[in-house]
Amino acid sequence: MRIKMLRYREAARVEEIPRNGMKVVNVDGLEVLLVNVDGKFYAVENQCPHMGYPLYLGGLDGKILVCGFHHAKFDVTSGKALNSVTGKSLRTFGIIVKHSLIFIRLH
Numbered sequence: 215m216r217i218k219m220l221r222y223r224e225a226a227r228v229e230e231i232p233r234n235g236m237k238v239v240n241v242d243g244l245e246v247l248l249v250n251v252d253g254k255f256y257a258v259e260n261q262c263p264h265m266g267y268p269l270y271l272g273g274l275d276g277k278i279l280v281c282g283f284h285h286a287k288f289d290v291t292s293g294k295a296l297n298s299v300t301g302k303s304l305r306t307f308g309i310i311v312k313h314s315l316i317f318i319r320l321h
């Protein structure tokens with residue numbers, strides 16, 4: 215576990231992200247959007263792959279993240295684009311929750 219954890223960075227405490235809510239964190243200079251879907255956490259890039267709009271300004275409907283600019287939809291569990299606005303997937307990051315802390319893997 216120790217070697218595995220070296221690749222992870224502490225991003226937030228679990229209580230900072232409300233159930234079915236989101237929060238932007240800056241980890242090593244990268245903006246990452248943490249998403250809480252029914253108590254399970256996911257981490258995706260905060261920048262929309264369509265035209266770069268910050269995704270935290272969009273909406274969350276279950277596991278579907280909707281960009282507030284042109285309404286591209288993404289599955290936060292896989293990063294997959296779900297409509298024809300863009301074919302580009304959202305970058306996702308590995309996540310570990312330990313002792314009420316969320317760690318994300320950037321590389």
Ligand code: FES
Nearest residue numbers: 262264265281284
């Ligand atoms: S910038 Fe997100 S849909 Fe266009």
